[in-house]
Amino acid sequence: MFLKLSILLFFLNIICSLYSQNISIEQNLVQIPVLKNKDFSPVLQFKVSSTNAADIRKVWIDFEESTDIKDINAVFLIDMGKDSTWNTRNGKIIEQKSPKRKITVFSISESLLTRNRYFIVAVGLSDSAPLNHQISAGIRKVSFKNEKSIRIHEKPGIKQRIGIALRQAGDDGAKRYRIPGLAQTNKKSLLAIYDIRWEGGRDLQGDIDIGVSRSIDGGFSWDPMRTALDMGEYGGLPQKFNGVSDACILVDKNSNSIFVAGCWMHGVIDAKTGLPVQNLNADSTNWNHQWRRNGSLQGFSIDSTSQFLISKSTDDGLTWSKPINITKQIKKQDWHLFAPAPGSGITSDDGTLVFPTQGKDKNQNPFSNITFSKDGGKTWTSGKPSFTNTTENMVVQLNDGSIMQNMRDNRNNTNKSESNGRAIFTTDDLGETWQQHPTHHGALIEPVCMASLYKHEYIDKSGQQKSILLFSNPSSKFKRERMTIKVSFDDGLTWPEEHWLLLDEIGLMGGYSSITSISNNTIGILYEGSQAQMTFERINLEELGVSDAKNFK
Numbered sequence: 001m002f003l004k005l006s007i008l009l010f011f012l013n014i015i016c017s018l019y020s021q022n023i024s025i026e027q028n029l030v031q032i033p034v035l036k037n038k039d040f041s042p043v044l045q046f047k048v049s050s051t052n053a054a055d056i057r058k059v060w061i062d063f064e065e066s067t068d069i070k071d072i073n074a075v076f077l078i079d080m081g082k083d084s085t086w087n088t089r090n091g092k093i094i095e096q097k098s099p100k101r102k103i104t105v106f107s108i109s110e111s112l113l114t115r116n117r118y119f120i121v122a123v124g125l126s127d128s129a130p131l132n133h134q135i136s137a138g139i140r141k142v143s144f145k146n147e148k149s150i151r152i153h154e155k156p157g158i159k160q161r162i163g164i165a166l167r168q169a170g171d172d173g174a175k176r177y178r179i180p181g182l183a184q185t186n187k188k189s190l191l192a193i194y195d196i197r198w199e200g201g202r203d204l205q206g207d208i209d210i211g212v213s214r215s216i217d218g219g220f221s222w223d224p225m226r227t228a229l230d231m232g233e234y235g236g237l238p239q240k241f242n243g244v245s246d247a248c249i250l251v252d253k254n255s256n257s258i259f260v261a262g263c264w265m266h267g268v269i270d271a272k273t274g275l276p277v278q279n280l281n282a283d284s285t286n287w288n289h290q291w292r293r294n295g296s297l298q299g300f301s302i303d304s305t306s307q308f309l310i311s312k313s314t315d316d317g318l319t320w321s322k323p324i325n326i327t328k329q330i331k332k333q334d335w336h337l338f339a340p341a342p343g344s345g346i347t348s349d350d351g352t353l354v355f356p357t358q359g360k361d362k363n364q365n366p367f368s369n370i371t372f373s374k375d376g377g378k379t380w381t382s383g384k385p386s387f388t389n390t391t392e393n394m395v396v397q398l399n400d401g402s403i404m405q406n407m408r409d410n411r412n413n414t415n416k417s418e419s420n421g422r423a424i425f426t427t428d429d430l431g432e433t434w435q436q437h438p439t440h441h442g443a444l445i446e447p448v449c450m451a452s453l454y455k456h457e458y459i460d461k462s463g464q465q466k467s468i469l470l471f472s473n474p475s476s477k478f479k480r481e482r483m484t485i486k487v488s489f490d491d492g493l494t495w496p497e498e499h500w501l502l503l504d505e506i507g508l509m510g511g512y513s514s515i516t517s518i519s520n521n522t523i524g525i526l527y528e529g530s531q532a533q534m535t536f537e538r539i540n541l542e543e544l545g546v547s548d549a550k551n552f553k
Helices: 002-018
Strands: 024-028 034-036 041-062 072-081 092-097 103-107 113-125 138-144 149-151 160-167 176-184 190-197 208-215 226-229 244-251 258-264 307-313 337-340 353-360 366-373 390-397 403-409 423-427 452-459 465-474 483-488 501-504 513-519 522-527 534-540
Touching (some): 024 138, 034 113, 041 072, 176 244, 190 522, 190 534, 226 258, 226 307, 244 337, 244 353, 258 337, 307 337, 452 522
Parallel strands (some): 034 160, 176 513
Antiparallel strands (some): 041 103, 072 113, 138 149, 160 534, 190 208, 208 226, 258 307, 337 353, 353 366, 390 403, 452 465, 483 501, 513 522, 522 534
C-alpha cells in the first residue's frame, strides 16, 4: 500500500510540475527593412519565460499577411540566448526551412531548456522579390516537451518593407561604407555615392575614397561599384593620409554634367601642436579629425587645410574626371575649414547650380552656407554663412523662387526641449542675405545628425503640376533611431504626422540619408540603417499619403 501511494504521489508531482511552470511567450515586432543581398534579415523576436526550465519542441511562424510567400527563399530560427538585441551575429542558427506555405513549422531536435531565452526569426529573400512587397511575420503557436502548447492570438500588426543592402562591410574589400548621397540623372539613372572606408569605420583622416553605384532600372539592380574621387598616394604620402570624404552629388538639369564634391585631407594636423605632422609614412599612426579644434587650419595650403574637390561625369556616371581643386575659388583665407555638406545639391529654375556647404570661420565656429555656379560649373562662388554652430545641411528651391536651407544644429546636443529642431533659413539672393524661417528650431526634431531635404515634382491625376517637400532623418531628440520620411504640402510650413513613414526604428548605423525622385509617383531613399550600412528603398507616394500622383505606365 505504501509503495502504491509513493508511486501515485511521484506521478502527481510530475504532472503538477509540468503545469505549474507559468510559461509565457512575449512577441516583439519592430519596423525594420527586410533586405535583398543579405543571407537573411530578422523579422521577429520572441522571448520564452518560465518559472522552471521549459524544453521547446515546435514553433509555428505565420506569414499569412505577407505580400507573397514566394518572396522568401528560407526561414531561419536563431537562438539568441540571453541577448535581447536584434544583432543576429550574436546568435546561433538552430533550424532552417524553405517555406512552401504561409505557415512555417520548426521542429526542434535539440534540447533548448530555458527560463528566459530570446529567439529571432529571420528570412532570406528571393532575388526576384519586388521592392514594393512586404513581409509580415508572427508567432502562431509554440509547443514544449510536455506537450503543453501556447497559442498566440495577436496578429503581427507590422509589415516590413523589402529593400536592398546596397553596401555592407566587406563588399569589395572595404571595412565600412558611410555618408550616402542619391540623385537621379537626366537619363533617369540612379547614382548612389558614399564613403569607401577601406581600413576602418572612423572619419578622416584615413584611406577613404568616394564610391558610386549606378542603377538604370529604378534601383532594382545596381552596377559594380565605381570610384568618383580617389587621391591615391598624392604628394608621396600613403592613401591613409589622402582621404576624401563627405561627398555631395549634383546633377545639372540643363546639360550632361554631373558633379561630385568631396572634402580631401592631405597629411594630418597634430592635435597638440596644431601644426602639420612631418615625415609621415605607411607605418605612421597619427590621426586627427578635421572638425576638431585646429584639425584644419587657415589658409589654402594642402598640407594644412581641408581641400574642396570636384569630379565630373558627362556620360551618365559611367566615368569620372580627375579631381579639380576649387578651394582657392570659394574658401576665405581666414576660414579654418570649408567642405561640401553630404547628400545632394540642386539646379535652380534659372539654371544656377547649388551645393550645400559648411565650414569653420576664423574663430573656428561652425557654420552652414551654399556654394553656387552660374556658368554650368566652370566657376564657383560661396555665399555668406546662414547661421552659426550648424554644419551639414541640404537645400531646396521653394515655389516662390527662394532657397531653403535645412541644417544640423549643434545646440540640439543639449537642447531636448520644445525648441529642439533643425535650423531653417531661406535666401532670395544666393546666400548674400538670409531670413529665419517660421519653422526654425521646433518643427523637425533631431538627435544632431545629417538629414535629407528634397523637392519632388509630379503631375497629378488631373494633369496639374504639383510639388511636395520630403524630409528624412532619425526622428528622435535623443538617439539616432527611427529613420522616418516626412512630407510637407505647403513648402515646409507644416509636416503633418499622418504623412510620416517610419522605415527603421532601432539603432541606426550612422543615421544619414538621401532622397531623390524615381518616377512621377515613386521616390528612392539611401540611408545608413540598422540592417545594412547603405540601405536602399523604393517608396510609392501613396505610402506617404500622397494619393493624387498620376501613375504613368
